[in-house]
Amino acid sequence: MRRAARCRRAAHHRAVESAGASGPTDLAGRNTSRPEAFDSAVRVILALALVVLVSCSALLPAPASLAPRGLERAFTIDRSNAPALIASGEGRLVSLRLRNSGAVEWGADGQFSYAWAGSEGSTKGDVVPLPSSVAPGTSVDLIVPVVAPLATGSYTLRWSLSDAAGDFQAQGADAALGVEVRAPDARATWSNIQQPAHFYADVTAAVTVSITNAGTVSWPAKSAGAIGLSYHWRDASGRLAVWDGQRTPLDGDLDPGDSATLTLRVAAPAAVGRYVLELDVVREGLGWFGGGPRVGVDVAAPSYAAVLSVLKAPARVTVGQPVDIRLSLKNAGTAPLPDAGARRARVSYHVTDSQARTTLWNGPRTEIGKAVGPGETVELAAVARAPEQPGRYKLTFELVQEGVTWFTQRGSPYLDVFVEVIAVDFKAHFSSTDANKTMATGLTYTVRPTIVNVGASTWPKSGFDPVRVGAHWLDASGAPVVWDAAHVDLPKDVGPQESLTLPIEVTAPDRAGAYTLVVDMVQDGIGWFAEKGTLPAKLPIAVAPPTFRAAIAGALPARVQSGAVTSVTLTVRNDGPFAWPIDGDHPVHLAHHWRDAAGNLLVWDGFRTDLPHEIQPGETVQLPVWFFAPGRSGPYVLEIDVVQEDITWFAERGSASLRANVTVTP
Known part of the structure; x- marks a missing residue:
């Protein structure tokens, strides 16, 4: 900017210095004559000033906003089967x-989504995570569930x-697509109607x-505005008897011209x-198509009859225990047994003791x-x-x-x-x-x-x-500390x-x-076995504050290949x-960290290595410990430590980890 100002001032000074002609003056003494030579000189001076400005402009850099620059964070859709026409609410x-x-x-935490932009604003759809990170120039295939607006x-x-x-x-052109959202046409063709006699x-x-x-x-x-089949009932005079009949959903989206065979429950x-x-x-939620087929029907009084027989039943059972009884049910009537709705038929039973007293009338339903x-038979687990x-x-079993x-x-x-x-x-x-025999306070x-x-x-x-295994904690005096400490x-x-x-x-x-x-x-609901004479297991346990100490020994490799x-x-x-x-909520593992040569942490939660069994105090084990190398070559520091999950790393509590300088090669 300062250089441009200097150029403009230089052009102005050259023009002033070149204007030396004199002539008649006005009342203020100014020269008012304009001979032809003067006009020619002015034109030359203006031309010189223009040349100076153009020359100076050529020396100035282009504004940053005009400098060419590629997009660092961008994506292009190379292939898409997104529809240009879709039904409202369709998925x-x-x-x-x-x-x-x-x-x-693109980071592995990338999320892909969509939005519908219309006259009423914008509505964002569901998010689909990327399956992995995506390097520049590479591609990834996604399946995105898209649901059209209802409007x-x-x-x-x-x-x-x-x-x-x-x-x-x-x-790219497919980053935004014009889509027409239409209501499904209320047009359907019915055929092959098969109804009961x-x-x-x-x-x-x-x-x-x-x-x-x-x-x-x-x-x-599916989704909002799903289409299904249903029915209405009208009496002989045309008055509505039932409007909202049971729904029968489509097996899948039905494209124009396609047909489906469905069985309605009427x-x-x-x-x-x-x-x-x-x-x-x-x-659903929008309306009925109307114009469906109409069938005259005589609704008769049902004639119900059923025969139950036993297929399997135990001779002895324990009090309160489920009884494994399998039954055969035959429809001996002339009408189907009602198996749906509030007035459906179910199997129940009554209980009578040895004195012929009824101890239960309305037993659980099957x-x-x-x-x-009519004439059909079905097996039931009562x-x-x-x-x-x-x-x-x-x-005593019977239908109700x-x-x-x-x-x-x-x-x-x-x-x-x-x-x-x-x-x-x-x-x-x-x-x-x-x-x-020793446990840490608060740990599982x-x-x-x-x-x-033995009963x-x-x-x-x-x-x-049901019978379960349970546990209590008692203090040194035998008083309960936690009664229902656990059960399985x-x-x-x-x-x-x-x-x-x-x-x-x-x-x-x-x-x-x-x-x-x-x-x-x-x-459950009865009591503990110890109250009935069983001797429970009683284990003396010393509970102390947690201490995390481990000794790790061995030679770590001096060189490893990147990514290995x-x-x-x-x-x-x-x-x-x-x-x-x-096992449990807080198992102990071996794991590793990576730091750079300056000691900066690069990887904290490395691979976990399982212990071969529960390690007792003072016990030593030898085992292979797994780790992965960084993806870039160079000098690193590898640390091996013991970790109790969701509690602590042992090195954070004063225990020594195993450290070594490792060179990662390409």
């Missing part, structure tokens, strides 16, 4: 190939990419149809009579689960539970139509099943219990008791009153004389001291007072 999977057309790498109109579909460093600039009041029947999309845009099967009206069944297409037509008191009982009647009142037979209910013996033997450890069922009844793993489910029903070893996670008390860990069996995954055999000794756990 599409769009396949794209993205190329890094900039000068910097119809003309939109621009814009793609966007960003990572932790910011947004990337979109390049009879409809029965309040019974659901199957109606099979073929339907064709006769419009110009796809019918979406529930007949509750009252008998003459009706008109209207089939229709509905777009769903039929499918339509059972939902039944043994009574809470020992004794001999009769379980909810809110209507029991089937025996319609003449159907019932089914009696007799069982002997025995008490849980509450007898267990803890043959051994593996646990650390795995205790492994081996337990034998006469099976321990149920599930049901209403049985992996299976445990029969008499069976044994199992079951790991249970316990957390040490928060205060240091001498404690007793009690491991016992418990039946390498192992080295090291010796590790537990110099602390606690065993190192290998």
Whole structure:
């Protein structure tokens, strides 16, 4: 700028110095004559000034804003199957190939997304993460789920990419695409309608149809505005009896001209009579197509009858235990059994004791689960539970139509099943219990008791009153510190004389001291086995503040190849007072860090190396420790340390790590 000003002043001074002509003056004494020679001189002077300005301008640099510069952070879409026409609310999977057309790498944390820009503003879609980092000049393929707006109109579909460093600039013609969003045409063609010979009041029947999309845009099967099939019922006079029938969804998006065969579940009206069944297409939340087929239907009173027979039933069960009973159900009536809706038919049972007293009338229900037509048979796993008191009982099974009647009142037979209910013996033997004798305050450890069922009844793993393994913490005086310290489910029903070893996670008390860990069996809602005479496992445990000490020895390599995954055999000794756990919430591992030659941290959370087993205090193990080399060559420092996950690295608590200078080669 200063050089340009000097040039302009120089041109002005040269013009003034060249104007030396004199002539007549005005009243103020100024020369007013303009001879021809004077005009020629002025033209020459102006020409000289222009030459000086042009020369000076040639010496000035171009403004920074005009200097050519490429985009460092940019992406280009080389391939896309994004639609130019889409139904409102329709979901599409769009396949794209993205190329890094900039000068910097896309981070592995990159996120790709889209937005719909229309007259009402912009709406952002879901985010798809990049599968990995992408170097300049390379490409990545993505599948992006795109959902069209519900409002119809003309939109621009814009793609966007960003990572932790910011947004990337979109390049190319496919970065923004004009898309027309239309409502699905309310046009459908119905064919091949197959309905049952009879409809029965309040019974659901199957109606099979073929339907064709006769419009110009796809019918979406999912997301907002999904299209499905339904029905209405009108009585003989045309008055509406049922408007919102059960929905039958499409199996998938239905493109224009395509057809689908679907089976509608149609529930007949509750009252008998003459009706008109209207089939229709509905777009949820937006409206009905209308104009579907209309079928005259006589709805008759159902004639229900069923026969139950037993396929499998135990002779003895434990109190409160689920009873494994399998039944056969045959429809002996003339109407399908109602298997849906509030008035569906289900199997239930009553319980009678040995004194003929009814102890349970409305037992748990067993769903039929499918339509059972006249003459058809289905097998069922009955939902039944043994009574809470020992004794001999009769379980009487029959069908019930909810809110209507029991089937025996319609003449159907019932089914009696007799069982002997025995008490849980509450007898267990803890043959051994593996646990650390010293634990750190607040840390979680795995205790492994081996337990034998020495009673006469099976321990149920599930049901209403399952048996579990539990634990308590007692202080030095025997007072409970934490009663329900832990519990774990049985992996299976445990029969008499069976044994199992079951790991249970316990957390040490928060205060240091001498404690007793009690491991016992418990039946939910009944009680602890120790209260019934079983001797639980009692383990004296010393709880102390955590100490993290390890000795690591061995030779680390002096040279490794960049990017290589390498192992080295090291010796590790537990110099602390606690065993190192290998499972639970806070297992102990070996891992590594990388620093540059100046000591700056480059990699903190390196590969984890598992310990071969739980390492006791003073124990030494030899094991291969794995690590990966940095991607760039040069001098580095490799550190091997012990870490207790989510607690600490041992070096942070005063323990010495193993360090070595390592040269990373190309």
